[in-house]
Amino acid sequence: xxxxxxxxxxxxxxxxxALGLLVLMLMASNRQPPLKVEPGEPTQLVRIVxxxxxxxIPVAEGYGAVQPARVWSAVAQVAGRIVDIHPRLRDGxxxxxxxxxxxxxxxxxxxxxxxxxxxxxxxxxxxxxxKASLSIEERSLGIAQREFQRISKLAKKGTASQSAVDDAExxxxxxxxxxxxxxxxxxxxxxxxxxxEAKRTQAQRDLDNTSLLAPFNLRVSNMSVENDQYxxxxxxxxxxxxxxxxxxxxxxxxxxxxxxxxxxxxxxxSADILNGNLADFVALQPQVRLDLGTTIAxxxxxxxxxxxxxDPETRTMxxxxxxxxxxxxxxxxxxxxxxxxxxxxxxxxxxxQPERIVIPRSAVRDGIVYLADGENRLRRQPxxxxxxxxxxxxxxxxxxxxxxVVVSDLVPAVSGMxxxxxxxxxxxxxxxxxxxxxx
Numbered sequence: 001x002x003x004x005x006x007x008x009x010x011x012x013x014x015x016x017x018a019l020g021l022l023v024l025m026l027m028a029s030n031r032q033p034p035l036k037v038e039p040g041e042p043t044q045l046v047r048i049v050x051x052x053x054x055x056x057i058p059v060a061e062g063y064g065a066v067q068p069a070r071v072w073s074a075v076a077q078v079a080g081r082i083v084d085i086h087p088r089l090r091d092g093x094x095x096x097x098x099x100x101x102x103x104x105x106x107x108x109x110x111x112x113x114x115x116x117x118x119x120x121x122x123x124x125x126x127x128x129x130x131k132a133s134l135s136i137e138e139r140s141l142g143i144a145q146r147e148f149q150r151i152s153k154l155a156k157k158g159t160a161s162q163s164a165v166d167d168a169e170x171x172x173x174x175x176x177x178x179x180x181x182x183x184x185x186x187x188x189x190x191x192x193x194x195x196x197e198a199k200r201t202q203a204q205r206d207l208d209n210t211s212l213l214a215p216f217n218l219r220v221s222n223m224s225v226e227n228d229q230y231x232x233x234x235x236x237x238x239x240x241x242x243x244x245x246x247x248x249x250x251x252x253x254x255x256x257x258x259x260x261x262x263x264x265x266x267x268x269x270s271a272d273i274l275n276g277n278l279a280d281f282v283a284l285q286p287q288v289r290l291d292l293g294t295t296i297a298x299x300x301x302x303x304x305x306x307x308x309x310x311d312p313e314t315r316t317m318x319x320x321x322x323x324x325x326x327x328x329x330x331x332x333x334x335x336x337x338x339x340x341x342x343x344x345x346x347x348x349x350x351x352x353q354p355e356r357i358v359i360p361r362s363a364v365r366d367g368i369v370y371l372a373d374g375e376n377r378l379r380r381q382p383x384x385x386x387x388x389x390x391x392x393x394x395x396x397x398x399x400x401x402x403x404x405v406v407v408s409d410l411v412p413a414v415s416g417m418x419x420x421x422x423x424x425x426x427x428x429x430x431x432x433x434x435x436x437x438x439x
Contacts (some may be wrong), residue, residue: 004117005019006299008173012362019297024271039059039305041197041418042417042418043418043419044378044410044417044418044419044420045420045422045424046049046372046406046407046410046419046420046421046422047406047421047422047424048372048400048404048405048406048408048421048422049359049360049363049404049405049407049423049424049427049428049431050401050403050404050405050408051209051357051359051395051399051400051401051402051403051404051434052357052358052376052401052431052432053355053356053357053358053360053401054355054358054370054431054432054435055066055352055354055355055356055358055435056352056353056358056435057349057350057352057435057436057437058257058259058260058262058348058349058351058387058389058437059348059349059350059351059389059437060252060253060259060260060345060347060348060350060351060355060391061252061255061256061345061346061347062250062251062252062253062256062316062319062344062345062348063137063250063251063343063344063346064250064251064318064343064344064346065246065248065317065341065342065343066173066246066338066341066342066343066344067246067247067248067249067340067341068219068241068243068245068246068247068340069140069242069245069247069322070216070242070245071239071240071241071242072215072216072218072239072240073236073238073239073243074101074212074234074236074237074238074239074240075234075237076104076231076232076233076234076235076236076237076238077206077209077233078104078109078209078210078233078402079104079227079230079231079232079233080105080106080108080109080210080230081104081105081229081230082102082103082104082105082225082226082227082228082229083101083103083105083227083228084100084103084227085101085102085103085226085227086100086101086172087104087240087341088255089101089102089220089221089223089287090211090220090223091221091222091223092221092371093219093220093221094217094218094219094220094243094327095217095218095220095240096214096216096217096391097215097217098120098213098214098216098232099213099214100211100212100213100236100439101212101213102114102212102213102225102237103210103211103212104209104210104211104212104231105134106207106210106211107148107209109206109207109210110207111363112197112203112206112207113203113204113206113207114272115203116196116199116200116203117198119199119202120193120197120200121317123189123193123362125328126185126189127186127189130182130185130186130189131186133182134182136433137175137178137179137182138179140178141174141175141176141178141179141421143175143376144168144171144172144175144176145175146171146174146375147168147171147172147376148167148168148169148171151164151165151167151168152165152168160384162282162392166418169211169214172244174360178347178434180420199234201257207317209320212237214240215240216240216242217242217243217244218240218241218242218243218307219240219243219262219340220236220238220239220240221240221241222236222238223237223238224236224237224238224437225238226312226327232259239380241340243327244324244325244328244336245322245323245324245325245326246322246323246326246340247304247320247321247322248288248301248320248321248322248323248344248346249318249319249320250318250319250320250321250345250346251311251314251316251317251318251321252316252317252318252342252346253314253315253316253347254315254316254317255312255387256316256389257319257348258384259350259387259389260282260284260348260350260351261282262353262386263351263353264384277427282303283351284303284348284349284350285348285359286300286301286302286303286319286321286342286347286348286349286350287301287346287347287349288298288301288321288323288338288345288346289344289345289346289347290338290342290345291345292336292337292343295334297313297334297336298335299323299326299329299335299391301322301323301346302321302322303319303320303321303348304320304321304322304346305320306318306319306320307319307320319346319348321346321348323338323387326338344351346349350438353394357393357394357395357400357438358392358393358394358395358427358431358434358435359392359399359400359405359431360391360392360405360407360427360431361390361391361392361393361395362391362407363389363407363429364385364388364391364393367383367385368380368381368382368383369381369383369398369399369405369406370384370401370405370406370410371384371403371404371405371406372404372406372419372421373387373404375386376418376419376420376421377400377416377417377418377419378406378410378413378414378415378416378417378419379415380413380414380415381398381399382398383396383398384397384398385398386415389434391427391430391431391433391434392430392431392434392435404421406412406419406421407424407427
């Protein structure tokens with residue numbers, strides 16, 4: 001009986017196995033077959049903006065250095081020793097118009113003026129004496145004429161010799177010669193007076209040139225003389241830059257200048273150029289800007305002229321703008337004085353161009369713009385651009401206002417693909433700001 005005990009233990013494991021098989025069979029019989037799902041069309045999320053019709057203000061951006069509108073070089077017009085110098089005559093100092101900059105020793109030139117005036121006075125005495133002499137000589141000539149006539153009559157009657165007639169005629173000719181000499185002297189008086197007056201004027205001018213005055217409000221530069229120094233005629237003494245007006249010759253790409261004049265009236269402007277009315281025709285509104293790191297200083301400027309050439313390497317043209325009284329526009333910590341050599345930005349605003357179709361510049365890809373059509377499907381649209389400015393492009397043809405322009409990068413971009421659109425408010429606001437000429 002003890003020998004059969006292991007067989008009974010083997011039989012005890014059969015019921016759990018059978019129970020497990022039964023459970024598996026029930027689960028398999030209750031399992032549902034897999035659902036069959038039809039595959040849907042893929043949709044791509046993209047950012048869009050609407051093409052807008054706006055009044056466009058074209059803007060061109062250039063750069064150049066500040067320079068004074070007028071530059072003056074002080075050249076000695078007389079020679080001599082410098083005896084006086086303005087106490088603030090140093091490089092960088094600003095000196096007002098009419099101030100005495102330096103004085104050359106005037107002693108020699110005062111003597112020259114006094115001599116010229118003395119010679120003129122002497123000439124007046126000479127003219128007075130000549131007039132008195134003329135009166136005397138004319139009376140003497142009258143006596144000689146009467147004497148000659150009397151002797152001639154006596155000679156005809158035989159009561160006077162021929163030698164007496166000859167002596168009377170000789171006296172007559174001598175008197176006539178004396179009168180002629182005095183008349184000649186009087187005739188030369190006006191010419192001598194003009195010569196001496198010119199001499200006096202030159203002496204006075206030389207004396208005036210010993211004093212060097214500031215011709216306008218200027219900032220001193222290139223000071224090269226000192227007190228007690230002898231200077232020669234024609235020697236450069238110093239230079240001065242006008243502070244009442246500065247100019248900037250900014251270089252602009254020809255393409256950016258072109259957009260400023262699109263839509264201008266076509267007419268002959270030669271008369272405007274010759275009459276100095278070019279600024280009225282171009283109607284540009286310049287602005288000078290200086291980057292100070294944490295802020296931008298700005299000055300309203302005036303269009304002056306175009307430069308006389310185009311740089312063949314950079315294909316840029318110079319535009320000259322001016323700012324009046326820059327020192328009166330100083331704001332400490334905000335707007336510094338415009339000084340010579342500052343490198344500044346110049347913005348030129350042209351006439352507003354009405355009803356231009358504008359889109360983001362980044363949306364134009366090799367002349368193609370991606371559009372989301374009425375069914376939100378991708379459409380490739382060729383466009384012709386009028387010009388680009390900053391982050392926007394102005395469309396000449398191909399797009400109308402209100403169409404949805406895709407600004408996202410689509411890879412791949414398949415025509416007709418389904419799109420889910422979202423308006424990019426940031427780009428839309430940037431388009432509006434750029435159209436208004438804001439930079």
